[in-house]
Amino acid sequence: MSAWDQRSTEENTLHIPLRRPDEFTDPVAVITGGWSQERDRSLLSGRTVDDALTGMGIKTHVLDLSVPSGELLARLADMDLAVLAIAGRGAEDGRLQGLLETLGIPYTGSGVLASATGMHKLYAKTLVSAAGVRVPRAVGINSAADTDEEAARIMERLGLPVIVKPVSEGGSIGLHVVTADDFTLSAAISHAEEGEWMAEAFHSGRSVSVGVLEDRHGGVHVLPALEARTPNGVYSYAAKRGSAECDYYCPARISEETLDELRRQAVAAHRALHCYSYSRHDFVVEDDGKAVWLEVNTLPGLSRGGNLAQMALADGLSYEQLLLHILRGAHVDRRARP
Missing domain, CATH: 3.30.1490.20 (ATP-grasp fold, A domain)
Structure with missing residues (x-):
């Protein structure tokens, strides 16, 4: 069993070394923006990712997916690797991943299959349910x-x-x-x-997110669960954007038994959808402690204040270490993965 699968009884921390001098010597494209309704969130992720990578001495070029296709292709031609700091339609649904694979450019995150099925909530629920994960009708x-x-x-x-x-x-x-x-x-x-x-x-209860990190060999590490509490119990778009009242707790205020179930279901969903490198799974935990899987985020927001970064920080993983894990995951033979 991979060391990533085992959570130490003494220390629940995932150690990811900072970059070596010979890593990432070629320019890295930070793809952000786009034309979806999540453009603003994508731009925030893009800015913070670019700042952090630049601070680590990694050369970057920020590319807005919404630029004319000819310009986008010309600028990608000089890139060695693409970091997908973007979300929504045209980016999180497999289309961008397919373009990059066609161009032969390594990229971060899940592949075409996981991106396309994960974005389609009905298909995703069918696959995840077949893996034994509880989902709403x-x-x-x-x-x-x-x-x-x-x-x-x-x-x-x-x-x-x-x-x-x-x-x-x-x-x-x-x-x-x-x-x-x-x-x-x-x-x-x-x-x-x-x-x-x-x-x-509709299932009432606590809104809880669970992050999954995966190494190149398929071993997984589950980050501490994050709970979002809103007055009406609905983790809405306004709450996620910070324009509505919302309190966050990480680790989530739930029993260890429920946490174990959340970890199991998050990993099962991650694998059923063929996610790779990292993913974030949203649940509702009902009053009886039972968890209901709602959806996957194959490209969760990558801002410093975002849910994934906060879960990593609660696990002792810095923002820079999280980005390095994501960046290193791009170096995979996509021909051998769905």
Whole structure:
């Protein structure tokens, strides 16, 4: 068993050495920005990643994914490696990963398969559930159907309350909690914007995130769980952006038995989706201590104040060490991984 799989009884700290003088001598592209609704969060990650890498003596070039394709390709041609400090559509869904693989440029994070399936919440739930992880019941919304009939179908399948949200958006963008009757559910469905939408059974409880780090040999290390407490119990887009009241606790204020279950489910989900190097998994922990897996973040935010960095810090891992782990993970033969 890999040393990463075993948590020391004396010290629960993952040691990642700082860079050697002969590491990362060629320019590194920090890809950020993009055109998704998570552009601002991506730009914040890009700035902090660039500052940290530069501070370690690593040469960087910041590339905004939203630049014209010709310019993007020309600038990537001189890069030896790409750090994906970006999130949302066009970046976290496998499209960017496919481009970089076609160009032969090593990149950080998960590959095309994990990125595409992880971003599609319905597909991700199917795969993760098959691996024995508890997930909420969910159904896709037929946008072409009569909204009242669709609301009645969803209520029959899921009951109330339910969450209505986009299938392929991150950061809880577009999330609506419906607690009243079918008229309110009809209204939520009718206000759904373009794209694929879904309804999901609402589980009340504590919002908890779990970070997973993986080495090149498949060994995993689970970071301390982080709890986000909001007044209404919903970890919304506004809460994640810091524009709504939210308190954070790391480690999370839950029992050791529940923590063990969260670790097991996070690793099972990470592997079921073929994630690589690092991932962050969002759960709801109900009052009885049972955990429900909600979604994966294959490219979680990389700002210093972000959830992944805070979990790493609680484990004794500095921001720079976390970035070096992520950066070293780019050196993998993608032909041998999905």
